[in-house]
Amino acid sequence: MSVLVVAEHENGQLKAETAKVINAALKVAEGVDVLVAGYNVDDVVQSAANIAGVTKVRVVDNALFEYQLAENTADLIVEIAGGYTHILASASTTGKNTLPRVAALLDVSQISEVIDVIDSETFKRPIYAGNAIATVKSNEAKKVITVRASAFESQSEQSACEVEILSLALDNTLSSFVSVEQTESERPELNVAPVVISGGRGMQNGENFALLNGIADKLGAAIGASRAAVDAGFVPNDMQVGQTGKIVAPDLYIAVGISGAIQHLAGMKDSKVIVAINKDPDAPVFQVADYGLVADLFDVLPELESAL
Amino acid sequence: MKVLVPIKRVIDYNVKARVKPDNTDVDLTNVKMAMNPFCEIAVEEAIRLKEAGTATEVIAVSIGDKACQEQLRTALALGADKAIHIQTDAKLESLHVAKLLAKLVDEHQPELVILGKQSIDSDNNQTGQMLAALTRRSQGTFASKMVIDGGKALVTREVDGGLQTLSLLLPAVVTTDLRLNEPRYASLPNIMKAKRKPLEVIEADTLGVNLTPRIELLKVEEPSKRQAGVIVDSVEELVSKLRNEAKVIS
């Protein structure tokens, strides 16, 4: 087995989920290569080289890959795919954007959102918004896989491994970057935070999300939201937790004013401990909550903040 | 400009899928089926392009058994001009679907293909990207805004870090995210009119695509159930339980 993991990085920093994808990859092989494709990625390369289990970091540092657009990034991965039996990336929006393109160019079927590695060709993945778990076996010579990072542990560190610089300048004549609106936050990222507190439609407006800030500060939590809260414009899209948003599995998840639709539960029901605060005792969210508090959120959130 | 919209018949999003007792698959007998929600958004976007005079023709296509003609009729009732049913009883992977769609793209040369970003049954999120690769087109996935301008499509994408806008050279493949638009409902007169719109049926095996499965489904299980929780009476009790029982806060 020889495995390539595509590094997930943003703004010159390696994302924490890469170490989790590597953890998944190491269930297939004893060592893995990591591809870092981007521009000005020295820090990313260094961080990747220090993740235990990485044998070699292969680097393409070129302005052509600054925005990691799918068209030429996929071509690049296909260029170096030759020697590998497995190609893995995080099931992030970047991985989801690029990897199916790679799979099609290699003429293989992709396995999406793997949550467990049984052996080098057998994997588990959720289907139907997580209401069923499928065990699938790939008969492809090359396995192209996206990994649900929240389902895997992180890797420890090692002293830096070999770094190989590749000069592959593949142009993208099909698409170009125009702009980005990035949400700035001092808080931990949703998909790796140990605690997540999310607000739903029950929060009523964006200003009221401030009620979650103090609690998040005290718990070192990331703040998430339901789709209804995002659609209503209370908070930006990157805060959405669920089937079609971010998948989280923190030690503690607190759902505030969220009813618990299938699609929301799909994104958080693997959390270790779930707390639900909702004024409707029949809200489905209570069926997955370890601790439920039937109350008006506007009464209890300030109380909770001061009790912590 | 011609727009091709692939739509999929899936379990209704309000229905919770149940696993068959023999663990071979999910049980879909007598389950309410519907158009994949992301495909509804794709159809809506195409129709809006037509209403704006940007698109000249909207073709809906669905691949599957006879039943998916029901969703094609819905697309026609919503405003698609024409429907194509690629008929097969085979269980298809996204790669197969993308290859069949690539054949239609070759034939019809649409400037734009709009797909859903993901099917809510397989949760694959692959087909659009694969189709773009096979037809060597630009791709704009997870779109929450799209503007056609000259030979380009400006697509705003919902990405993990926020919103990213790309300029795609046409012809392009775009996949829809939830906030791209709010789909309309079909009116009764339009549902009646849709019955007279053309629906072409093509047998999948006449398209020269190898549909042999590459991935075997070995088992389908229920996810592990969560232990029944407790209802606490106060914030004080909640905090004490989190601290002393669950030990998740200090």
Ligand SMILES: Cc1cc2nc3c(=O)[nH]c(=O)nc-3n(C[C@H](O)[C@H](O)[C@H](O)COP(=O)(O)OP(=O)(O)OC[C@H]3O[C@@H](n4cnc5c(N)ncnc54)[C@H](O)[C@@H]3O)c2cc1C
């Ligand atoms: C294809 C598809 C994909 C989807 N993907 C996602 C997804 O990824 N993530 C997601 O979250 N949703 C998703 N949804 C939407 C989902 O179906 C629900 O509509 C959504 O999760 C509802 O959000 P909510 O719980 O905040 O709102 P609601 O269902 O309106 O619930 C609000 C809750 O707040 C409670 N409440 C109101 N006021 C108070 C108060 N003062 N104090 C305490 N409680 C109060 C109410 O009792 C209610 O239970 C998707 C839907 C579709 C069709």
Ligand SMILES: Nc1ncnc2c1ncn2[C@@H]1O[C@H](COP(=O)(O)O)[C@@H](O)[C@H]1O
């Ligand atoms: N059988 C099918 N027929 C038509 N379109 C499909 C089919 N399967 C998938 N698609 C399209 O591809 C999108 C993404 O599906 P998937 O890659 O399976 O998650 C869907 O929203 C549809 O637009």
